[in-house]
Amino acid sequence: MVFNSSDIGAFNDIWVFCEQRNGKLENTDFELISEGRKLADERGSKLIGVLLGHNVKDIAKELGGYGADKIIVCDDPALDVYTTDAYTKVLCDVAMDKKPEVILIGASNIGRDLGPRCAARLHTGLTADCTHLDIDMEKYVDFINTSSTLDLSKTKFKMEDINLKMTRPAFGGHLMATIICPRFRPCMSTVRPGVMKKAEFNQEMADRCEIEVYPVSISQEDIKTKVLDVVKEAKQIIDLIGAEVIVSVGRGIGKNVKEGIELANELAEAFGGGVVGGSRAVVDSGWLSADHQVGQTGKTVHPKVYVALGISGAIQHKAGMQDSELIIAVNKDATAPIFDCADYGITGDLFKVVPMMIEEITNA
Ligand code: FAD
Numbered sequence: 542m543v544f545n546s547s548d549i550g551a552f553n554d555i556w557v558f559c560e561q562r563n564g565k566l567e568n569t570d571f572e573l574i575s576e577g578r579k580l581a582d583e584r585g586s587k588l589i590g591v592l593l594g595h596n597v598k599d600i601a602k603e604l605g606g607y608g609a610d611k612i613i614v615c616d617d618p619a620l621d622v623y624t625t626d627a628y629t630k631v632l633c634d635v636a637m638d639k640k641p642e643v644i645l646i647g648a649s650n651i652g653r654d655l656g657p658r659c660a661a662r663l664h665t666g667l668t669a670d671c672t673h674l675d676i677d678m679e680k681y682v683d684f685i686n687t688s689s690t691l692d693l694s695k696t697k698f699k700m701e702d703i704n705l706k707m708t709r710p711a712f713g714g715h716l717m718a719t720i721i722c723p724r725f726r727p728c729m730s731t732v733r734p735g736v737m738k739k740a741e742f743n744q745e746m747a748d749r750c751e752i753e754v755y756p757v758s759i760s761q762e763d764i765k766t767k768v769l770d771v772v773k774e775a776k777q778i779i780d781l782i783g784a785e786v787i788v789s790v791g792r793g794i795g796k797n798v799k800e801g802i803e804l805a806n807e808l809a810e811a812f813g814g815g816v817v818g819g820s821r822a823v824v825d826s827g828w829l830s831a832d833h834q835v836g837q838t839g840k841t842v843h844p845k846v847y848v849a850l851g852i853s854g855a856i857q858h859k860a861g862m863q864d865s866e867l868i869i870a871v872n873k874d875a876t877a878p879i880f881d882c883a884d885y886g887i888t889g890d891l892f893k894v895v896p897m898m899i900e901e902i903t904n905a
Contacts, residue, residue, distance in 0.1 A: 786815025793851015854879025
């Protein structure tokens, strides 16, 4: 199989690596498919989902209902549980054969492991942890016209080739860096979970979507590790990304941490069942576990209601919650930056304000 990552003109289609665990699709699949659909429509190319696993043909059919033109299924016992070697081998085999222009992978634990391995094996670049993706032909033409380092005579790309702009936070979130991969294909990106809008299921799309079963070729020599056992984490993980209401606490609960967290729980309950999140200050202090953290190094969320209690609103916290539909902030400092992105701001002591909010909501 001939594969040359700098033969730009040979590459087509937008791919999404669809992650599944124990036969269950991950939320990032629906987010990446919706984002991939947008890019494919702008580009005028096909959107293809690639699903690896064992006995996953049924979930491939389900996946087809979210907007991909085709799902490529690689089904093999060696892909039952994720291993770096097996997944890298199979995903790269299919990519070398079919030559996609773009591969999007969720920045989950699996995606962060798989993406760079595949990029290295495919001799291309990867932009990690992207929060925004875009195709911008005009800027691309400007770039190649003005770049002093890019020798056009040595590259084979055409003007109509895609320029995928991959944007991610840099320098501790103080600036957003937009990165392109002009000389090699596929353009690869891992995408931060919870940032892109999710695609909705549609039966007509499911009926239209083509399913291609790709023959997997993998041997024991390809796999250098062996999974002996899979141990599930005993503690309950908070589903911040799927929650409709999140009540987050910050260092402002410091004078009585236990009462602060109880109040946040009660307020979340009063909203009809929300979950409690927290700032990094709260997680670093050990007041809440890491799965509660919202922000740049925590989860990116966009619930219907986000309540920030005693959170100052540092840029790294806002990066994870500012796209929430409705933001309510309680802070005793009227100049706290959290109020800049809040729809409703209450200046006051959270220990006095929150019981009043609970009473109002309960009696409403
Ligand atoms: P503080 O900034 O200390 O704010 C506490 C607030 O509580 C103050 O505004 C105060 O006025 C208010 N307050 C105090 N008492 C009360 C009271 N009784 N009633 C009402 N208000 C009260 N942070 C995140 O949250 N998430 C991240 O993912 C994240 N990632 C980071 C990544 C990097 C690379 C870096 C450098 C930092 C990151 N941070 C992150 C940390 C971030 O910069 C802030 O330090 C952190 O968000 C501050 O948390 P806080 O708002 O709870 O605490």
